[in-house]
Amino acid sequence: MTHGKLARLLDTHGPRPERWPPADRQAAATLLAASAEARAMLAEARRLEDRLGAGLPQPAPASVARLKAAVAREIARSPLPAPPGRWSRLLAALRPAAPAGWGALAAMACCALWLGLAASPSRVGDPLAPLQTLPIAEDSL
Amino acid sequence: MPILLALPRLPLAAAVPATDRPAGLMARETASDADLMRWSAAGDRAAFAVLVERHGERALRIALRVLGDPAEAEEVAQEALLRAWQAAGRFDPSRAQVTTWLHRIVLNLAIDRTRRRASAPQAGEAALAALPDPASGPEAAAVEAEERAALAAALAQLPARQRAAIALAYEEGLSGAEAAAVLDVSERALEGLLRRARLMLRRLLTP
Numbered sequence: 001m002t003h004g005k006l007a008r009l010l011d012t013h014g015p016r017p018e019r020w021p022p023a024d025r026q027a028a029a030t031l032l033a034a035s036a037e038a039r040a041m042l043a044e045a046r047r048l049e050d051r052l053g054a055g056l057p058q059p060a061p062a063s064v065a066r067l068k069a070a071v072a073r074e075i076a077r078s079p080l081p082a083p084p085g086r087w088s089r090l091l092a093a094l095r096p097a098a099p100a101g102w103g104a105l106a107a108m109a110c111c112a113l114w115l116g117l118a119a120s121p122s123r124v125g126d127p128l129a130p131l132q133t134l135p136i137a138e139d140s141l
Numbered sequence: 142m143p144i145l146l147a148l149p150r151l152p153l154a155a156a157v158p159a160t161d162r163p164a165g166l167m168a169r170e171t172a173s174d175a176d177l178m179r180w181s182a183a184g185d186r187a188a189f190a191v192l193v194e195r196h197g198e199r200a201l202r203i204a205l206r207v208l209g210d211p212a213e214a215e216e217v218a219q220e221a222l223l224r225a226w227q228a229a230g231r232f233d234p235s236r237a238q239v240t241t242w243l244h245r246i247v248l249n250l251a252i253d254r255t256r257r258r259a260s261a262p263q264a265g266e267a268a269l270a271a272l273p274d275p276a277s278g279p280e281a282a283a284v285e286a287e288e289r290a291a292l293a294a295a296l297a298q299l300p301a302r303q304r305a306a307i308a309l310a311y312e313e314g315l316s317g318a319e320a321a322a323v324l325d326v327s328e329r330a331l332e333g334l335l336r337r338a339r340l341m342l343r344r345l346l347t348p
Contacts, residue, residue, distance in 0.1 A: 011336040011343075014310075048343055055292040056311055059201045059211065067201050067215055071193050071222045080184040081229040 001027035006038055015045035174239035182229040189226055196240060197222065199312065200247045206308035207251035209297055217254055221247040237322065244323045248305050255301040295345035299338055306334035307342075 180188035205214035309320035
């Protein structure tokens with residue numbers, strides 16, 4: 001592992017080895033054991049980690065309490081949740097086909113279109129139909 | 142539609158189908174998030190209150206870490222929770238966990254709010270303004286406050302999505318996969334956001 005790759009590893013996953021990809025751990029440990037520069041990079045990453053761990057803002061308890069009270073107040077006077085609309089229901093019905101991708105949905109749409117067109121009355125269904133239009137002997141011409 | 146809105150509402154209990162009603166307060170408090178959301182969608186305000194009790198603080202914390210301003214974070218978290226209530230009927234448990242869905246609403250609103258701001262580095266300025274007077278307290282507290290303000294100022298310079306990635310990565314109990322799902326990106330993309338964010342923070346915070 002190079003120093004550049006270690007820097008990337010530290011920026012991507014932080015300084016804790018348990019968060020590093022297992023495939024990189026041994027190579028990183030070897031570099032850290034051999035290089036003072038690598039150890040300095042790790043120390044710098046730890047400093048940033050500690051600052052973020054301790055310094056990211058936390059909401060004040062009063063603020064949390066205010067939020068919960070405000071939401072309860074608003075919910076009490078707001079309308080009930082709207083039921084899912086027609087589109088939501090349609091999408092939910094089509095969702096089982098989603099893992100197969102858009103191709104499956106397109107194929108379903110083509111099938112539906114084909115069935116819709118095929119359902120229209122057709123004269124091809126009765127092969128003797130043209131004969132019924134022919135005049136028969138008893139007919140007066 | 143206005144006529145429908147003007148109609149008197151049925152009592153709360155009647156809004157939840159009898160076959161799908163929690164047996165009591167304890168039932169709600171021990172129910173899963175998915176059940177609570179289902180009851181909420183059926184109009185059970187008490188079920189939604191339990192969800193707010195469980196997840197409201199984290200929603201506020203995420204908003205605060207993206208926005209940097211406590212008052213704005215409170216507004217955004219409140220708006221997100223109210224939107225979640227109104228959209229409870231559209232929540233689909235087969236697509237996401239309740240927390241992922243809820244935190245995504247919070248995060249999207251917070252990021253939108255950040256982008257709409259006239260001046261981006263408000264968070265850092267707010268933190269600097271909140272600094273205690275070094276003469277008024279112990280020296281260590283003043284140094285700590287100064288470091289927090291410097292971190293807040295550095296965070297405020299990050300793009301909103303990188304700040305959101307940092308907020309989620311340092312959220313206890315949230316896995317990388319969940320954080321990526323909240324941000325609606327792949328885990329690899331989340332790692333990219335975190336890498337760029339840490340790189341920039343190191344540069345900004347190194348004297």
